[in-house]
Amino acid sequence: MLEPIISTVDIVLLIIQEDRLCVTLSKRDKEPYANQEALPGGYIHAQDDRDCLDAAVRILQQKTGLLPPYLEQLKTFAGAARDPRGWSISVVYFALVDADLILSANHPGLTICAVDALRRLPFDHNDIIAAAVERIRNKSQYSSLPCYLAGETFSLPRLQKMYEACLGETLNKVSFRRKMEELGVLETVEGQTETAGAHRPAQLYRLKSEFKNQLKLLVRGL
Amino acid sequence: MLEPIISTVDIVLLIIQEDRLCVTLSKRDKEPYANQEALPGGYIHAQDDRDCLDAAVRILQQKTGLLPPYLEQLKTFAGAARDPRGWSISVVYFALVDADLILSANHPGLTICAVDALRRLPFDHNDIIAAAVERIRNKSQYSSLPCYLAGETFSLPRLQKMYEACLGETLNKVSFRRKMEELGVLETVEGQTETAGAHRPAQLYRLKSEFKNQLKLLVRGL
DNA sequence: TCAATAGTGTCTGTCAGACAATATCGG
DNA sequence: CCGATATTGTCTGACAGACACTATTGA
Structure with missing residues (x-):
């Protein structure tokens, strides 16, 4: 047996x-x-x-x-x-x-x-x-995975920090924003910004509801 | 219990x-x-x-x-x-x-x-x-995985067919060869060619021994 | 010599990263 | 206004894919 x-x-x-x-x-x-x-x-x-x-x-x-x-x-x-x-x-x-x-x-x-x-x-x-x-x-190199680490709403600089912590390397700001745009899983929270000191506040974003439980992949990575 | x-x-x-x-x-x-x-x-x-x-x-x-x-x-x-x-x-x-x-x-x-x-x-x-x-x-989009489907020695055209069957789409010949070169897992079998009809025979390749059991990944996919 | 496929050289549009300009806050 | 960070615009080198040319075989 x-x-x-x-x-x-x-x-x-x-x-x-x-x-x-x-x-x-x-x-x-x-x-x-x-x-x-x-x-x-x-x-x-x-x-x-x-x-x-x-x-x-x-x-x-x-x-x-x-x-x-x-x-x-x-x-x-x-x-x-x-x-x-x-x-x-x-x-x-x-x-x-x-x-x-x-x-x-x-x-x-x-x-x-x-x-x-x-x-x-x-x-x-x-x-x-x-x-x-x-x-x-x-x-993290080619998907929206780190978005789930950032909470309900978050700024793009904060999300970039999530990606960087996952990947263990710093990322190019311009490329990162382009890639997030390309992914298309985020939407702006209108009128909401994150104030974090003596500088311009950051626009807040959230996951589009259709991606709440679904990863989106990039054709080419970050 | x-x-x-x-x-x-x-x-x-x-x-x-x-x-x-x-x-x-x-x-x-x-x-x-x-x-x-x-x-x-x-x-x-x-x-x-x-x-x-x-x-x-x-x-x-x-x-x-x-x-x-x-x-x-x-x-x-x-x-x-x-x-x-x-x-x-x-x-x-x-x-x-x-x-x-x-x-x-x-x-x-x-x-x-x-x-x-x-x-x-x-x-x-x-x-x-x-x-x-x-x-x-x-x-198959970003690794040497399909090489294991091709046998001990194989031509690049044959390997490309393996990739295409895995991916379900045809690939660009020039890009494919460039990517295989970039992967660096293949070595030529000197003096060995594959004759398959009334045309130029193809050079045979094999996996380098250090990659016999190890996938190699591309920075950017195929 | 022709048909067929292998293999290579070159061009071009696209894209990632660099650089830099502009925007907006607190002080 | 100043320092700091957000956000956006532009340039450039690298590269994927298209195209086309050369190479080599059997018939």
Whole structure:
């Protein structure tokens, strides 16, 4: 007969804080690795969850109290060595959200850590986060993905900072604006500007409603 | 307690035949859907397989008799509705291989079908194949992926046909050659040419050994 | 010599990035 | 008015695609 296999969902919830890409960690309440910080995750409940995305949404709600505007399956990590309890499968999702939403929700047990300053985490969670960072880096080059990190409304300079934090490099301002225009996922919030000091205020934008849950791709990257 | 979850690996083995993207199907030897054609797949053996990739290689060997030069995790399909036996997880890999290798191996129970002419398949295998096709289309735009469909040595015109079949569109010959040069994954097989009729023979190329198992990406796509 | 495909050289419109000018705020 | 950042206009080098020319084979 087949051995039972532990089936879980883990989530890499990414945000931008102080222009750096950060991951949200949750204090584990059970063994193994109780009280240590790790990716939010949990068992798949075959009775309750219709599919993996269902499970991801449920777990995200339980562990962070919010439902991010972007959620996508990343990759599945499985094997005999990654969990001390034995052979396990973890279907990993990655989620993006505006950092302010996490801070204002103030859910207990959460910590935020820059992805390039992580300590050693339980299981293979360092590998998982590395895979998520690679994915977001890739997709940020040719899609509207980082828009989900910027909140409901945002200025183009702020959005450019999101892209730059994802990509880990500065971008040409003129090209960036041209590309955002080309993407066509943004609309201006008429009459709304962002004042941030002794200088000209920036026009605010938001995602067009038809792109609220749909990535748009560029023919040629940024 | 947690319900047991069926854990399997399925494989989308893609080839190019007559300039069309095709998938390799295997006749199922067990219920459910016994004797029907479906994606080659099987249970994860927690005792034998160290991880999912291990399981994929084993299953591919059992069902097709070969080890393709390219194998990558595609996505995980899971849920209550996809398998009549109940909640199941299928970690899906996609593989690429030269069509001639499949034909010469002549493994029993295999059939080849163009991806745009598939009948209704068991489980959610139509969805899975659609996801694989989308992935290969995407990656073919900016990587050396289709090289794995062309065999050990091949001419540039033949490789261009591989790219065109993957992308579903014809490409500019001059640009294609420039891009292959830019990719830098190919080397000429000195003195070897491909004669294919009453015209100038084509120079043969092969993947440089350092790229035998590693994709190379273009800064800007084709 | 012809038909057919391989392979190469050149031109041109398009586009990314550089540069710079203008706009609008607080002080 | 000044410093600072937003926003827009223009120029230029690089490159993708179009076109056309040369190369090499079988018949």
